[in-house]
Amino acid sequence: MLFIILLVIFNLIFTGFIIQNSIQKSKEYIRSQIGSAVEYKMDFTSFMSANSSPDTPQSQMTTRPPSLSLKVAEQIASSKYVESYYITDSANVDSSTVSPAETQTSGSNFQMNFSSFNLSGSNLTDNLDFVMGNVKLVDGKTMTEDDLKNGSAVVIISEDVASANNLKVGDIIPLSQTTQQQPGASGGLGGANTGVASSDTTTSTAAESNYEVIGIYQAVEDGFDVNTMFTSNAVINAINGTAESDDTSASIVFLLDSPDHVATFIAESTPYLTSEYHSLYSDDSEYQSLTKPLNLISFITSILIWVVFVAGAAIILALVTIFVRDRKFEIGLLLSSGEGRLKIIGQFIFEILVIAILAFGVSTISSNFISKGVSNWIVDNQLLSTTSLIGSTSTTTTAENVFQRQNSVSVYGSVDMQNVADKFDLSIDASVIGELMLASVMLVFIGSSIPLIVIMGYRPRRILQDDN
Amino acid sequence: MITDAETGFLRNNEESDRIDGGENVSEVIFQLENIGYSYIDGGRKRVILDDLSCDFEKGTFYSILGPSGSGKSTLLAIAGALDQPEKGTVMFRGKNINQMGQTLFRRNNIAIIFQKYNLMNYLTAAENVEADMMIVDHKVSGNKKELAYKILERLGIVRTKADRLVTKLSGGEQQRVAIARALAKDVDLILGDEPTGALDTATQKEIINLFKSLAHDYGKTIILVTHSDEVAGQSDVILHLNDGKLIREPDSDAGKPEESRVTRKLARI
Secondary structure, eight states, X not given: OHHHHHHHHHHHHHHXXXXXXXXXXXXXXXXXXXXXXXXXXXXHHHHHHHHXXXXXXXXXXXXXXXXXXXXXXXXXXXXXXXXXXEEEOEEEEEOSSOOOOOOTTTTSSOOOOSSSEEEEOOSSSSOHHHHTTSEEEEEEOOOOHHHHHHTOOEEEEEHHHHHHHTOOTTOEEEEEEEEEEBTTBOOSTTGGGOSOOOTTOEEEEOOOEEEEEEEEEEEOSTTOOTTEEEOOHHHHHHHHTOOTTSOBOSEEEEEESOGGGHHHHHHHHGGGXXXXXXXXXXXXXXXXXXHHHHHHHHHHHHHHHHHHHHHHHHHHHHHHHHHHHHTHHHHHHHHHTTOOHHHHHHHHHHHHHHHHHHHHHHHHHHHHHHHHHHHHHHIIIIIHHHHHHHHHHHTOOOHHHHHHHHHSOOOSOOOOHHHHHHTOOOOXXXXXXXXXXXXXXXXXXXXXXXXXXXXXXXXXXXXXXXXO | OOOBTTTTBTOOTTTOTTOBTTBOOOOEEEEEEEEEEEEEETTEEEEEEEEEEEEEETTOEXXXXXXXXXXXXXXXXXXXXXXXXXXXXXXXXXXXXXXXXXXXXXXXXEEEEETTOOOOTTSBHHHHHHHHHHHSSSOOOSXXXXXXXXXXXXXXXXXXXXXXXXXXXOHHHHHHHHHHHHHHXXXXXXXXXXXXXXXXXXXXXXXXXXXXXXXHHHOOEEEEEESOHHHHHTSSEXXXXXXXXXXXXXXXXXXXXXXXXXXXXXXXX
């Protein structure tokens, strides 16, 4: 009887545990796919609306949002969770001899760039786009520490630009800054790229300088602007005429050691930000939306586990009480013969443990089958339905999407829910078995300790008298 | 005779250490000193045992007679450390059993035989006997099961019956199994609470003879509580429990066989 009850209880609890474990693994997988990048962002919308408010005195109005100093960026980057951080300055440049390549957005209605090329700088030898896998080097080399330090006039161009202009590694190309003149606006995050094209904007070109092509890359990410050239931040600062020690208006991305530390890092680092318009951002919304159904199931299984655990403990308590009561005479007899109470309790524990171990073994196998049935339902009704939802939203390309892609490095990975479904792993590893064993021992201990402790108070004479 | 040379179980009197050069030496093995016990009945305190004292010698067969409700079973329960007296001490071989530890005393020094046998019904006769061997601290050497068979066989339970569940045995056979359990513990003091009460006359006589043999030939101290004058008449010493005190029946040892090498002495009653 105890075996059957334990079998049912263990199966329910184990199924819950295994599903929860699988959900946790899936969430970790989604988190790892989304990545562990945290971006520094400027809330332009709030800034602009605050400045355009009629309540704001004319004297306090400003067109330049407060910048984040490099010192603060470095302070944030000193967090133990940060593995590396990328400061990406940018500049718009043109060339008298090199033509831009045809891009996917060239024919769209949105004319985003005023210039031919986007020059993307980096504080490290590998530009963030290389690190994130948005592009890959196909020829030549990336920058060296000396290039960074000395501000060497070197660039890495796309194979599309190279092909369109018959360029190769070692060639020299002339580039000059595209000067934008927007009414009342300059600077800010994203530097020269932050302005939105308007009919009021005019462009002009400065004197050209020569840059050596040291590498050629291939775009991997869909929609990547192949007219992007990579160089060092020192080169960008020279072109833009800004000093490196200035407050930075660049894009800053912190890459953390683990996706699990994203929330903690943001919480710990946000107090360092000097303006209400600054923020640290990670693409948590996608993670939240993708994991919402999993969280719901996890919540339900948690309730199931606790209800079964409590009810199970109560049932085991009742069963062991009956078990002990049925053998009360035997206990009285053993006590009258001089058997120690603890030894009798130990004997009961041994018997219960043998039954529990047997039930544990059977449940570990059978709950795997039950979990598989439940997981099929989760995969079919939750994970794959999420896939279609995500798919439908991601196909909508808006001007804002295009704009954002051109202004920042794509630091978040994409999640294929089919992969998540495929990886919904129900295999029981050692840690899960450890958890199940712990839960089983606790359950049996809680359920059987009270009736067994009662044995300590048994009086052998009373028991034998009652029986007689 | 019930002996086992291999294990040393049931040593006879020649082997007993209380016999010294053939000279009869009496030894007080068990003492009840100033035992008091009462309970509240209907708001009134009822005294069951009133400053009761008694010494019991080794190798003597005692019977305690008394009317129903006189406290015989309570006295036996106190003697067997199954109950605690309100006052007084129980001494075994000169040691207070409370200091010795009641559980240890029950385990290693006494065996109790009940009227209703009190056997584990789901075990065979041999397994019941074997179970008691496992409880005592002085573990027997050799095969416990074989020894259990031997003890049972010498009490008239053959091997085929020894392998039966005790519920399949007659009342007399079950009581023999109960006695075998007591012998398996190899203790000096055996207490019996109406052990022949449920038996027919012939079986009752056999069991009493067995107790006599255990006392006289093997130096066991037997204390039986009974309401049967016939059973009491077979014992060496008859004690009456009246008004909470034990009173020795005069000349109650007249029936004791002369060949017995045990002398008895009631130190205090």
